[in-house]
Amino acid sequence: MYPVDLPALDETDLTSASELYLSALESPAHHNNDVFQSSQTSKVVITASNVRRLQLFEDDRADCTLLALHLPDDPTQVVALYLHEQWWDVKDILRTNSKSRSGLLMVQSLMERVIVFLLSQVLERSSEEEALFSPHPRNECCKLLWREGQAVGFYTIKHKGSLCDSWSSQSYLLPVLDTVLVRKSWRRRGFGLQMLQDFCSLFNTETFLGVSAPLSPRMAAVCRRFLQQHEEHQERLYEVEAPGCWSQRRNIWLKLQLGKYSLYVNEKRISASVERNEEDSSQKVQADNSRLKSASLHIDIEDIPPPISSSMEQIKACDSSQGGRSPSSKISETGCDLPAHTDDLNSGPPTRPAKSRNTKQTPTSKLCHSAESGLEKSEAEKTQRSVKRVRRF
Template identity: 70%
Template sequence: MGVHWICSEASDVLCRMMFPVDFPPVDETDLRSASEQYLLSLKSRPENNEWFQHSSKASKLEITANNIKWLQLFEDDQAGCLLLALHPPDDPAQVVALYLYGSWWCVKDVIRTSCKTRTGLLPVQSLMERLIMFLLSQVVERPSQEEALFSVHPRTESAKLLWRDGQAVGFYTVKHKGTLCDSWSSRCYLLPVLDTVLVRTSWWRRGLGLQMLTDFCSSFPNEEVLGISVPLSASMVAVCRHFLQLNEDHRDRLYEVEAPGAWTQRRNIWLNIQLSRYLISRDEVG
């Protein structure tokens, strides 16, 4: 049997025109089953004969059972939505490629799209879109050899992905009014809360954080009060200040909140900015 070369772009014409998020929806059970079968096949071979090579790089990485790991996509996931990830032998924390639809895809291609209508802020609905959220928060924006900046999100988290120029550049998540605050108590959120905002650092200072905050506030026109989860980062405070300077009618509406968001757990963001209670970054996340 000859050596197999697995590139970041799939071999057939259809795959070269599309990316994983553009394929028909896949069931997570089927995804895991295909990954398990592939791993068994790899382990049963007498010798390693597969290599992964980025289309844009000369270096290649041998695909062996020793440099493949399982990734769990969701927080506290009893069902265990798992997929295979390829990593360098000397750096298990790094993710080079993912096994999807019978091929290895480099991370930068998993967060891309060939669909021209997939642009702007769009609700997260499919498993592949949730995978992209995972990659943005746990892999793409993760400093080398350091822990991820964000925790893994629950599978039911309400979110929107931000698409620009054929790629996912950020997302935000929302805790809706009436949803449970956690899995161990019966407390529910008393108001809609903007929980996580992420913009890829290469896309900072383009107004994208402001775009997401504006979208969040406009999504709840009938709510008198809206929240943002504590603590606010310095860059998020900068976005809030910019937004509230442009939208005076929201100054009495936007609060920093602790779950579940009772009045004693709310602090008016504009007031705190005026009282200089925040550290404000010069670099907005958008």
């Protein structure tokens, strides 16, 4: 039999038994060197120096204390608790022989609250770490997760309408999932998802549900996976601060999509994410380059005066370099319009507003004029050479 399977204790019995034992241990007449032997540690001598009181609940009412035995050189490492007038290994306190304890069950007895206290305050931390959570109130709504004859996790709830604290009159405006814990040796088995789903199912008539802020990286990862699997809760689940008015709510799914959370993932997932990001970046660069290549080349040139008949061939030469279009298609109010060839385009060229006739002459216009003057000069030189040949004869 384990402590949770023994007859129920009340707070008075637990506290009085602890005080009597501690008084006897501190008495000068006490000479017995009691020793506690656990399966995980060597023998620990029980003295007044390595036994201390632990407050079970967080409130202003009369204290409910129990005794904890810790290692002589490390007060944070608790090895046993004094329950039912004897010392129990902390791992045994988490066990049960009752087959009815399976799955998520509401906490009802004082011994079950001791188990929640052990999980949140004593276990799952090293000597350098602080307690995972502050002590819970004695009336806190909790559910323990039982698997294979032992308690492996729990979650607590702040009910709608319950007081936020003991010193103000503020009450929660919606049900809030306050704390969630799964023992390290039982993680990565989907128990966090199971508890989150159980919480949502417990309040299936509520329009909105809350998760206490701030979300840890592990909890954010659990919420992301849960909301990916249950889209009906994406508009329902909010990260909230007490008491949970609208200015204190933030939609969890929206924050996940915006990348506002630091998610807990293993190294394999991190590297895969980096590879995906690099691949996405490469594809984006290629797409940008493709768009640049397909963009039309649109050059606006100053008005050209009407060409004289002797320079019509030069105008035709310019037209032939632009894809073989007729001269009339190139003469407009804006002068010569030179779009890219059709084999370089994915779509029609963008339109540009007409430029004023008073704009400064562009290099392309100068090129056309220089070509015209060059041809006139060539014809003059040919005539001059012909005259010289006539003179020789």
